[in-house]
Amino acid sequence: MLQIQRNVSLKNFNTFGVDANAAYFVEINHKDELAELFMDPQWKHMGTLVLGGGSNMLLVNDFGGLVIRINIRGIEHRISQQDVFIDAGAGEVWNDLVNFCVIRNYAGLENLSLIPGSVGASPIQNIGAYGVELKDVFYSCCAFEVASGTFKTFSNADCKFGYRESVFKNELKGQYIIVSVKFHLSLIPNFNLSYGAIGQELAARGINEPTIKDVSQVVSYIRVSKLPDPSTIGNAGSFFKNPVIDAAQFAELQLRFPAIVHYPAPHNQVKLAAGWLIEQCGWKGKVVGHTGTWKNQALVLVNHGGATGEEVYSFSSQIIDSVYTKFGVMLQREVNIIS
Numbered sequence: 001m002l003q004i005q006r007n008v009s010l011k012n013f014n015t016f017g018v019d020a021n022a023a024y025f026v027e028i029n030h031k032d033e034l035a036e037l038f039m040d041p042q043w044k045h046m047g048t049l050v051l052g053g054g055s056n057m058l059l060v061n062d063f064g065g066l067v068i069r070i071n072i073r074g075i076e077h078r079i080s081q082q083d084v085f086i087d088a089g090a091g092e093v094w095n096d097l098v099n100f101c102v103i104r105n106y107a108g109l110e111n112l113s114l115i116p117g118s119v120g121a122s123p124i125q126n127i128g129a130y131g132v133e134l135k136d137v138f139y140s141c142c143a144f145e146v147a148s149g150t151f152k153t154f155s156n157a158d159c160k161f162g163y164r165e166s167v168f169k170n171e172l173k174g175q176y177i178i179v180s181v182k183f184h185l186s187l188i189p190n191f192n193l194s195y196g197a198i199g200q201e202l203a204a205r206g207i208n209e210p211t212i213k214d215v216s217q218v219v220s221y222i223r224v225s226k227l228p229d230p231s232t233i234g235n236a237g238s239f240f241k242n243p244v245i246d247a248a249q250f251a252e253l254q255l256r257f258p259a260i261v262h263y264p265a266p267h268n269q270v271k272l273a274a275g276w277l278i279e280q281c282g283w284k285g286k287v288v289g290h291t292g293t294w295k296n297q298a299l300v301l302v303n304h305g306g307a308t309g310e311e312v313y314s315f316s317s318q319i320i321d322s323v324y325t326k327f328g329v330m331l332q333r334e335v336n337i338i339s
């Protein structure tokens, strides 16, 4: 029997640690409970918010609808020659899945070590780090369609993955609840060590022929040294996406700002480092009221204690304005704004 709670504080359910209440709250432990939940028409017509680990959202206000916390567990694995197929429940903690694979020498997730959050949220923004994105290892996912009450399987192509994008953030936004994700890994590593910091750290440890575990440990080490730990200081990782601009606009910017940090992007475009742009506007390490940017990485907005979602949101708007004024580049928020 589903337990629907009323007026639940979400403070401990979001890594920003902002206080906001959910009018209704339910935890889903099995996929069939979703059908049971939506049999009651009142939930179909009420605003819903699907919640995993709350590590990629900013709760700007109280949420007047039903918060659905996904806690569907279970990891199954199958080996076929050199291929490994993993089926994981949406409520599994992402890094637990990474560790599950690393200790069994299943290759593919090691660069994505220590990303907070749940398995079910990983396709939503096609999580990525250190040159690897979810789409590189994603096979399919199973999702519940709220309108029809049925389950549908989405292939990699169906998900229309892009840089921090998927179909679930765009045309199908709010229509599906992911209940499990299937990954295609391998017994034979094909390491992506293109990020300088990984190679440097491996070299510093005297490792010439890294194992899957080595890469995972090095990635985790680099992340811990660069990013604030949400259990000590509230944050949601990178608050903004790295902007992608066309080559002509980039050429113009590079003339004015020769040191501009940039990376090649597909379709003759250029990706700029949002953290660098923000830093150039003087925001790095700034404290404004209860919020601010992280001292080591201006791309990360933090809650210094007691910040409201509104405060963080309005601070992020100030940053967007100043970057636009200086560079003519409009930053987009990566974090999901819930208002």
Ligand SMILES: Cc1cc2nc3c(=O)[nH]c(=O)nc-3n(C[C@H](O)[C@H](O)[C@H](O)COP(=O)(O)OP(=O)(O)OC[C@H]3O[C@@H](n4cnc5c(N)ncnc54)[C@H](O)[C@@H]3O)c2cc1C
Pocket: 015, 049, 050, 051, 052, 053, 054, 055, 056, 057, 070, 090, 115, 116, 117, 118, 119, 120, 121, 122, 124, 125, 126, 127, 128, 129, 176, 177, 178, 179, 227, 228, 229, 230, 235, 236, 237, 238, 336
């Ligand atoms: C310190 C820190 C570092 C981070 N580093 C990275 C990084 O390197 N790379 C990266 O890509 N991200 C990073 N993030 C962001 C975050 O970890 C990921 O986006 C993660 O996938 C969010 O998972 P979650 O379960 O917390 O999602 P939530 O915040 O709970 O939800 C995020 C969005 O997904 C939706 N959603 C969640 N679960 C489901 C589901 N089962 N079905 C349908 N919709 C769902 C929610 O409604 C919401 O819109 C970082 C965050 C932090 C705090």
